[in-house]
Amino acid sequence: MRLSLGLLEGTRRGTHVALLVIAAYVLLAAFARWVAPQPVQDLRSLDLMNASLPPFWNAEGNRAFLLGTDEQGRDVLSGVLFGLRLSMGVGFAAVALAMLIGVTAGLVSGYRGGWLDAFLMRAADAQLTFPAILVAMLIDGVARSVLPRSVHETLGVPVVIGAIALAQWVPFARAARVGTLVEREKGYVQAAQVMARPWGIILFGHVLPNVLGPIVVIATVGLGNAILTEATLSFLGVGIPPTSPSLGTLVRNGSAYLPSGAWWMVVFPGLALAGLVLAVNVAGDGLRDGLDPKQRGAVS
Amino acid sequence: MSIALEGLQVTLRTPGADVPLVQDVSFRIEPGQVLGLVGESGAGKSLTASALIGLVAPPVRITAGQLTVRARAVSLDSPEAIRPLRGKEVGFVPQDPFTSLDPLFRVGDQLVETLRAHLPLDRVAARERAVQLFADVGLPSPAERFSHYPHQLSGGMRQRVAIALALCAQPALVIADECTTALDVSTQAQIVSLLARLVEERGTSVLLITHDLGVVGELATEVAIMYAGRIVERAPLGPLLRAPRHPYTRALLDAVPRIGGEVGGALPAIPGTMPRPGALPPGCAFHPRCPRASERCKNERPPLERSGDSELACWHPLEAGASRG
């Protein structure tokens, strides 16, 4: 008799809080245009007189710019809100794409087997020897040099999304493949095969839903990683083009002014970023505990 | 020296309410006797076994119970009190020999480690004793097997090793928790006869947890039937098999296919399922599935009553002396 014990009270509360925080982030980002005090993309709204102001609670601060301004007079709070959109958008898109590529590859590989399976798994293994950041950097760098300069601006974001996705597809593929190998032997699959249903339908209609559990867990971890990777790439200057800055770009810009004591340009975007990833990680942890069939502490 | 368990109560502590999992389980086992504890999955038999060695982890807790072994009475709700008994007074043979042995250590070393944890033996003496024990449990080429890793042994050999580990400090009570379930039929038979021999040689008391009535028939001297966390019938083996008094026992026995019996016709199964802990019906827990249930059964839980060397908890027991058809 295996007792299914619920989450401990503390964890459950933490997960709820995290989900609320994520929801808040999403809302703020979605409505940034209306919430942000200053439309920072609009260069005409900038006034150099307002440059490098500290947050409003500081003596030299200005109530109009709650979290201070950067060296061009751009409101930090507004910058953070718009940057959030990019950071979250790219993160979600990258994970979704990685999941799409990886799960498809894993499902097909596990189901069909043979040389396709061997090839994909060797490729995956080879890629795994490299940390994702390097892979992303490399793909980004390659794309950057291969594409003509004029296209850089418009394609900047998709390239970054693609780079991160290509760096992260392997865990999805592995999990999908393992799950498929297990499910393949089960009765319902063999029944469907006997009924001569096309293998695509068997794969995506029958096997996929049963394999989703671990994939969702990987997705939550992957989301946090994707957001961090994008921020890191932008910080290093090989990410999103600086015309529409993400949180990483904001930190990069602000870091030049750190030695002179202008901490707010770095801290607030950084905190926003860390808060988002922390919320995603906590929610992911909670989700994992909820989906994990292993019970720690029960006795059969 | 007999083993006595009194009033075992195991509860699941949840923030909402306390859910009783095992209630008021008591029995006595004489030396050399085997008590078979039988029931469906979820009845609480494995939990009972775990409780006897205090291997119950929060939020499941032992809330009451006293175990008397070798004239020592131990309160089971205190983990510190139980710990010294493990291995020394009470031995435990686990269900799955595949996962119960540490894969990184040689089986001989694991036995030596256990021996030295309980007995004042030096390395050499412990090794000799270990090889002797391996021979006792029927392990072929014991001296050679000493240096093998668990994955190098077959299932049957692993179970023999597990039995050796359980018995090495000569406990008064051995709990065998479904220890033949993971084995194939022929290996099962070997292990069963091994256990029978060991019991006879050493005079140990055995609590045999199983859902397999065949094993019970081979090994047990007395049988207790568990349902929804309580014992509902207990009797010596012969009388129980020949003339069960509780309808549930009867249904269990009827559900076992018999070689040489009638061919054709449906295999009698017990309709419905055993209620989950915390969702017990009022009155007798078995009444929704019982063909003999009456109004009284629905409202009043029958107490476990003793008569002679048997116990029974039923308002409308089958007639004593009525044999199986």
Added chain:
Amino acid sequence: MISGILTRLLQGLGVLLVVGLLAFAVSTRMGDPVNNMLGQDATIEQREAMRRELGLDQPFVVQYGRYLGRVVRGQLGVSYRLGIPVGELLVERLPASVELSAMAMFLTLLLGVPLGIYTAIRRESVLSKVILGSSLVGLSVPTFLIGLLLIFLFAVQLQWLPSSGRGQVVALGPWTTGLLTSSGLRSLVLPSITLALFSLALLLRLVRGELLDVLHSDHVRFARARGLSERSINFRHGFRNALLPVITVAALQLGGLLAFAVVTETVFQWPGMGLLFLQAVQFVDVPVICSYLLLAAVMFVLINFIVDVSYRVLDPRVRSTPGGS
């Protein structure tokens, strides 16, 4: 076992060849070396001469073969950006990266393993919860932010430690070390803490997770049932079993450290290979990019290989299976 190791070795070589091929293929597509070396104003004749000199008129396979030949001899080309042979550049920058990564790895192991064990054994304590919470934060805060904040606090505000560079280094043959000077050591503090934080948090959680898994496994349960001491269970049976996956991941994390070093080196302007790679990517300095990738591939393959071999040594189950898994 030998055949298993050989297989792994060949696989590693295969990966290297593939990476080399990719690096080479990319390098021929990324930019025009003739342009880069001669500039825009060269005449057609000069370009043709250059092409022949560089062997760019030969078929792809031949070029690749020559490339491999040069690589093996240590001739990795000349940096487009700096005009210095790549080999020299790498040798010059290698010590900085190695010392930084080694120090970070040291910190990771020093703190990660004990803290992970502690949080597994003492699950309920307040300290455990604090440590776990901090580890979650450590995983969520980007490395560059930590570096910047540390710089702001310790270098700008408190002025205790330098904010960039390696300090004074001492040359020992081809190697330069910052460990022998006080300024060198002080410069190492902030960058290594920054680099270590993420992998420390990861390792801690991993150790905890694996140890918890093992401590709830069947064989640990059986070990408890046999009456072995908690200490023996935790360290002999618990930790040793958890060690295997931990070693694997820890070694792989070393690879991660080398990657994340890019960020840390950027923040602290640490003159290592990571910073070199970043500048090469920004500038599209193809020879440096390719050589760095090859070097990274060699290191990772080597690390993976060593991990594989040690797994075979430590896990008896893998040893006896021909070819391993």
